[in-house]
Amino acid sequence: MKNNEHPKYIGITTTVPIEILLSAGYSPLDLNNIFVSDTNPDRLIRLAEKDGFPLNCCAWIKGIYGVCLDKGISEVICVTSGDCSNTQMLREVLNLKGICTIPFDFPTEPNPAEVKASLSKLALRLGTTLEAAEEWRKTLSPARELAHRLDYLCYAENKVSGFEDHYWLVSSSDFNSDYVKYQADLQKLLNTAENRTPYPPTELRLAYLGVPSVFGQELYPYLEQNGARVVFNEIQRQFSLPKGGADISRSYTAYTYPYPMEYRLRDIRTQLTKRRIDGIIHYVQAFCHRAIGDIILRQKLPLPMLTLEGNADFHLNQHQKTRLEAFLDMLKAKKQINL
CATH class of the missing domain: 3.40.50.11900 (Rossmann fold)
Incomplete structure (x- = not known):
């Protein structure tokens, strides 16, 4: 990245293969960590509840949504299989708000071939390759x-x-x-x-x-x-x-x-x-x-x-x-x- 370029941030709803994101030129932001480390996380939850999120919905889902609005996050990787059962609907609401969301699914079983297929699909979506991501794995x-x-x-x-x-x-x-x-x-x-x-x-x-x-x-x-x-x-x-x-x-x-x-x-x-x-x-x-x-x-x-x-x-x-x-x-x- 050149000195006069700004990082291209992308939110993540949980741990994902960030090597793929980095190889595509993104800087990943764990929305959970931003939410819980905020000096007033309650306000982020209130942003979600103001927009209709129910009281009996997990605070993390509401917090992630609040962070996206508060920080102006424009793109988010949503893990719709292998993490939170509410993330699919969160993704749809984020789309409604004009935020670009990209789904990523961990396979139901830790099979190397299936994992590789999921990673390859994400790399293709982001315009990069697993070979480039592998170099980032070594860097990290x-x-x-x-x-x-x-x-x-x-x-x-x-x-x-x-x-x-x-x-x-x-x-x-x-x-x-x-x-x-x-x-x-x-x-x-x-x-x-x-x-x-x-x-x-x-x-x-x-x-x-x-x-x-x-x-x-x-x-x-x-x-x-x-x-x-x-x-x-x-x-x-x-x-x-x-x-x-x-x-x-x-x-x-x-x-x-x-x-x-x-x-x-x-x-x-x-x-x-x-x-x-x-x-x-x-x-x-x-x-x-x-x-x-x-x-x-x-x-x-x-x-x-x-x-x-x-x-x-x-x-x-x-x-x-x-x-x-x-x-x-x-x-x-x-x-x-x-x-």
Whole structure:
């Protein structure tokens, strides 16, 4: 891009193969991250409700819509299979508002050939190729490796907080729309973190399963104030493509989030053991179809689990704090018995 050219931004409704977008000359914007980091996200929800979005609709869908209007987003990649069941109608309303939307579907099963076909279709739509996207995969690899290193410092060396781990992993969906700055800023943090005094070994080690919550900035510090720390951020970690792959198709085949629960469970079970997890917090978004997956997680996972629901509150209320404290007290008592 020439110095006098402005970036050509395109919104994304969840993690997509951003290598394809970059190879087509776009700068991806994760609309979820823009929404939840806004100083007043309530106003973005109100923009959607003013235009007719129902009260019993997921806050993220309304927030994404509000961001598009507030920021003047003109193009959006809408993931209509493998993410949110409401995105199809969101896409139609965005079209009604004159916003160009491009559908992208993850296949129903993580089959490399089917994934490659979906990626090829998107590349063709955007006027690029998988070969060009593959070069971008190599360019982004160092930034992703730093994110994986940060995650390692969180669970293996106990030098990174749960929120830091969450923030940098979730930001790898679009690298904050500037992968060069993301990489430089993360390297600075890693240089500092390497020399930190580790967190105490007596604290509880938690797994956070499910989509990122609306009160993430408050949840992680609150847990740490009560003697617990998240050392496994499941979906956020998946955004960083932790299993890599021989090529772009394999990378997004190994990415578990869009596929059936059985594929997520394989990764989760491995990480629960590897990270010596004491208990699980499963976050579910109100009015989200993924909340039904809580049934499967409770049946298939061997550890105590607290299901925490949020919507458009953005802050932990006293009831949620009490439930968290009771859950942590139970885990502490259980851990003490097993010593």
